[in-house]
Structure formats: C-alpha cells, structure tokens
Amino acid sequence: DGSFPYARSPPDKLLGGLLPDGLDERSCRSRYESSMYRRNPGRRPSPHLIAKLRKHEELQRRCGPNTNAYNLAIEQLRTGKSVGSPECKYVVSISYRGLGNRILAAASAFLYAALTGRVLLVDPSNQMDELFCEPFPGTTWLLPRDFPLASYTNFSIDTAESYGNMLRNKVLSADAPATPAAELPAFAYLHLDHDYGHEDKMFFCDDDQRLLSNVQWLVMRTDLYTVPGLFLVTAFQEELDTLFPERDAVFHHLVRYLFHPTNHVWGLVARYYRAYLARADLRVGIQVRNFDPRHAQSPHVLHQITSCVWREKLLPELLATEEHAAPAPAQGARSTAVLMTSLRSWYYENIKGMYWDRATATGEAVSVHQPSHEGQQQFGKRSHDGKAWAEMYLLSLCDVLVTSGWSTFGYVAQGLGGVRPWVLHKQPDNLTSAPDPPCFRDVSMEPCFHAPHVYDCKMKRGMDTGEVLPHVRHCQDVSWGLKLV
Ligand code: GDP
Structure with missing residues (x-):
C-alpha cells in the first residue's frame, strides 16, 4: 500500500515483539518508522527475551525515578549503609568517550541490570538525553540531576569506593566467609574501563557477583562491550542461553531495543x-x-x-x-x-x-x-x-x-x-x-570486547578466556579481545 516503500516485506513495527507496544509514535518516530527503511528485517527475539523485557520494563516503572521505591533507595544511599533486602536495586551507567563507546557501555550495563534484577539508570551527560528516545514505557532511564553522589562522573581507577580498591584494601571480601550483608556499603563503583586492574576484573567472577548482588547501588564506568565477559560468569549462563539462543545476535537485539534516534x-x-x-x-x-x-x-x-x-x-x-x-x-x-x-x-x-x-x-x-x-x-x-x-x-x-x-x-x-x-x-x-x-x-x-579479563576465577590463576566456551572466541580485529560467535 506504499506505506513501506523501502522494506521488502510489510514491516514488522515491533520487531517480532522486541519493542513494547503503546508508546507515543509522534514523540519518537524512529522507533516505529525505522522498520520501513530496513531491507533486512533482522533476527527474531526469543519468546524468553520478549518476556524478560516486558518484566524488566515493569521493574523500571516500579522502581524508577519519581517512585516511592526510588526515593527510599536514595535515602539509603545518603545514609551510606546497606539494608537487608531492598525493594529495588540499581545500576548507574556513566556516559563518556565517543558515541560508539557510550552505546556499547549502556547496552552492556542494561544486560547486566536485566540479569541481576536491577534498574538501569543512564548518566545524562554527553547528550545521552538528547540523542536517544526513552526506551522504557512510562518511566525515564535518565539518572535525575539531583543524584546524591555528586562527583560520580569523576570516579576513576583511584576511587576508594571502587570494587577493586575495596577488595585490595580488604574493605570487602568475596572469599568465604564473605563480607556479611550488614557490613556492605550502600554503593560500589565498578571500574570496568579499558585501563582497569586485576581486582576490578574480579567483577567477572561468580563469588564476586554473589557479593555484589547485596549492594543496592552500583555505579559502572565502562567504555567496553563487556557482554562476552558476562557469558563467562557461570551464574548467568543458563539465563543467557535461554534469552539468546542465537549468541551472535545479542548486541543486535540489545541495540535495536534500547537505542532509538530522537x-x-x-x-x-x-x-x-x-x-x-x-x-x-x-x-x-x-x-x-x-x-x-x-x-x-x-x-x-x-x-x-x-x-x-x-x-x-x-x-x-x-x-x-x-x-x-x-x-x-x-x-x-x-x-x-x-x-x-x-x-x-x-x-x-x-x-x-x-x-x-x-x-x-x-x-x-x-x-x-x-x-x-x-x-x-x-x-x-x-x-x-x-x-x-x-x-x-x-x-x-x-x-x-x-x-x-x-x-x-x-x-x-x-x-x-x-x-x-x-x-x-x-x-x-x-x-x-x-x-x-x-x-x-x-x-x-x-x-568485540576489547579488554577482557584473563583469569580463571575457580583456579585463581591466569587463563585464556577465549578458549573456555565455543561461542566466546578471540576477535580478528583485536586479537586479545573476545566476541560472541
Ligand atoms: P571509535 O572511536 O571508532 O571506537 O568510535 P566512537 O563512536 O566511540 O568515537 C568516535 C567519535 O568520533 C564518534 O562518536 C564521532 O563523534 C566521531 N566520528 C568518528 N567517525 C565518524 C564518522 O564517520 N562520522 C561522524 N559524523 N563522526 C565520526
């Protein structure tokens, strides 16, 4: 009928259920119009991924900015102490470096948030608020400007509250007996930047993930596509396998779900x-x-x-x-x-x-x-x-x-x-x-994940992480990097 002049077949506006229905089309025309411009309709999301996304959107609405749960969590962050079992947990993704890096970082943070039942909030710096439409219906993914950790955009490898530094300084321990939940801080900074150190990289280990799961606020800085690293965390593997039966299409789904031009x-x-x-x-x-x-x-x-x-x-x-x-x-x-x-x-x-x-x-x-x-x-x-x-x-x-x-x-x-x-x-x-x-x-x-960890978390020794799983291999462009195939 001429309404889809460039696509080969009638466009599937919601990309096989990847996108939520019912968002205002005029305020973000790309979300529903882009399928008219694509010859290649792309891969189909698994039913499990679709269900997971709808559940995650519900979480973002329930716990996002301007909710009671969010206000309470901010109060807890101000007091600096962790609470037993908080209603909502968060990951804040810092936005910096080039646009490609920022998109890879936010996509990686989103998958981590979805796997760990956390709300994703994106630092609005560097035009993140002007380039992209809101991905989640009925709420915002932008971190409010009055976020109490005022200097979070300056967090670096030297920040005392980084997970790596807290391990190094024995403020935290993931080894049994791990730091009891009551002694955990209200937030930890995850330094996953390309210059990160050995302790920071412990993020990709199961014991450390177990410890981090009790920290209500995580602030993450990365300029990397860390997803291949998440595939190496045993605790995430079953879920990742059902979400993404096609491992070579993980970023494909994430990027088409999250990033819509304004x-x-x-x-x-x-x-x-x-x-x-x-x-x-x-x-x-x-x-x-x-x-x-x-x-x-x-x-x-x-x-x-x-x-x-x-x-x-x-x-x-x-x-x-x-x-x-x-x-x-x-x-x-x-x-x-x-x-x-x-x-x-x-x-x-x-x-x-x-x-x-x-x-x-x-x-x-x-x-x-x-x-x-x-x-x-x-x-x-x-x-x-x-x-x-x-x-x-x-x-x-x-x-x-x-x-x-x-x-x-x-x-x-x-x-x-x-x-x-x-x-x-x-x-x-x-x-x-x-x-x-x-x-x-x-x-x-x-x-390609440009700076992966090279560590065997169980044996506590160096390891070639490109040789562990058949679908996590070294990249051809960056030989020490890792990619899903
Ligand atoms: P990377 O450095 O190639 O990994 O890509 P990034 O997107 O992270 O950073 C490069 C930045 O340089 C981009 O975000 C743009 O600001 C700019 N840039 C690089 N190549 C191009 C290009 O082909 N066109 C435009 N308009 N900008 C570019």
Missing part, C-alpha cells in the same frame, strides 16, 4: 536515506575510521579500501581509462549507492572521482555519498554527536558493510543492521603499503 536525528537519517540511498538496488556502506591522523589522506589506505571492495566483489571494478567509452548499460543494469562515513572527505572524494572518471566493467551506475566530514572527534558538541548517530544509523540501513577494525562506531552500525561486515585491518603506524589482505569477513556481527 526526532531531530531521525530527520537526518530519513531525509538522507530518501534523497541518496532509497532508489539504488544495492546500498554499500563503507566506514573509514583513521585512528592515526597521519592516515587521514593516505594512498595506502585508499588502496586498501578499493582492493577490499573489488576483491570481495562488493563494488564493480573500473575499466582502464582508454576504455571509458564503455558499453551502454544493459537494460535494467543494477545501480549501487555507496554511503561513506569518515571524519575526513579525502577517501570519499577519491572514490567518487574514480567512479566518475572511469566506467564500471559491468555498466552499472555507482553513486558515492558522504553526509558529513567533521574533521576530528569533538566532545560535548550537540550537532557533532547528532551527525555521528545519524551516520551510524544510515550505515545500518545498508545491505553490505565495510567497517574499520577496532572501531566501536562500526560495531554499532553492524549490530543495528544485523549485518556481518567486511572489516578493514587497522593500519600499522608506519604505513608503507596497504595491509594485505586488505580486509576480512567477520565471523559474526557482534562487537
């Missing part, structure tokens, strides 16, 4: 898609992330990108310049739109130029687009983050993805889209030629 960002996505991408037969997304500014305009990186897309037959090859009087395109020849995202425009200019200057071997038309080139990563600037979020989302609407290894920006796009990407190898610092091979096909669409 109306302004959705406008950026929808207008761009309709203007530049909708009419193409095939959309190829190429995400170029140069971690080293010296690679912002590198012929070697350009060569890496083109040899990847040609070798893997993601884009048609070009004829030599003399042959540019190419055959007239066959009737109905395919058209391809390339969506590039990058902080710079140099790669885009070059690739666009190539496809203008020379004919494709297949006669198909290739158009190349890049929404913005912001120059460099900026912090705390509204329009900058809005563009980044819109571009991640546009990438996720592509049929084929080429991403940059190591980049959480690309991880978010592939998870949202349900697309297993081709990944450009990270360029070595002393780049003298294109990495060979230029890219690899990832084994799953899951993000």
